[in-house]
Amino acid sequence: MLQHQVVVVTGARGALGRAVRARFAEAGAVVAGIDREADIPANVIAADLGDAVSAERAIQQLADQHGRIDALLNLAGGFTMAPAGELAPWDALWKMNLATALHTCRAVIPGMVARGHGAIVNIGARVQPAGAQMAAYAASKSAVMRLTESLAEEVKASGVRVNCVMPSILDTEANRRSMPDADFGKWVAPAALADVLAFLCSDHARAVTGALIPVYGRM
Secondary structure, three states, X not given: OOOOOEEEEEOOOOHHHHHHHHHHHHOOOEEEEEEXXXXXXXXXXXXXXXXXXXXXXXXXXXXXXXXXXXXXXXOOOOOOOOXXXXXXXXXXXXXXXXXXXXXXXXXXXXXXXXXXXXXXXXXXXXXXXXXXXXXXXXXXXXXXXXXXXXXXXXXXXXXXXXXXXXXXXXXXXXXHHHOOOOOHHHOEOHHHHHXXXXXXXXXXXXXOOOOEEEEOOOO
């Protein structure tokens, strides 16, 4: 169902990005990536997606290179914990989590609407209720969810679908280092989340849009 589909993955060089690129390539998709640093052999270009102009240029570059973009997977983002009264994390997380998704969606949607099809999947998080020192992160991810719902309503008549997955903790090396006493078996493997993303971009999910999908593993 994904053969020959042109799929753009943001945050493409991260642990989840690598798993997602591999999953979609195995399914026969043409996979291109965007990250803060380029990886030319892996077809990953560099861009600051927190900047609207840079994001638009990157999306246009890939659309020109491949002729179109069929699916956009917004994996770019970040995480930090801080007291709610500290202002710097609010600005940083708003840019990393919400602005990156907003700017790439804004850049890719006109082409999808013009062709009458397309799939966008954003990455939210399991953030309710927000824990201590999680206000800025939870707010930025909640905003991604509201963006997903609103965009889905705006473009659903055109055949473009917009969904959001809400993972709990991903089983990555970085998370294992930061939480060495945790039960890693309860976490979500990047490959398992990649399977969910592949489903949402396929025709099997053609009736699904505006959904916020929990991907919690065994937590």
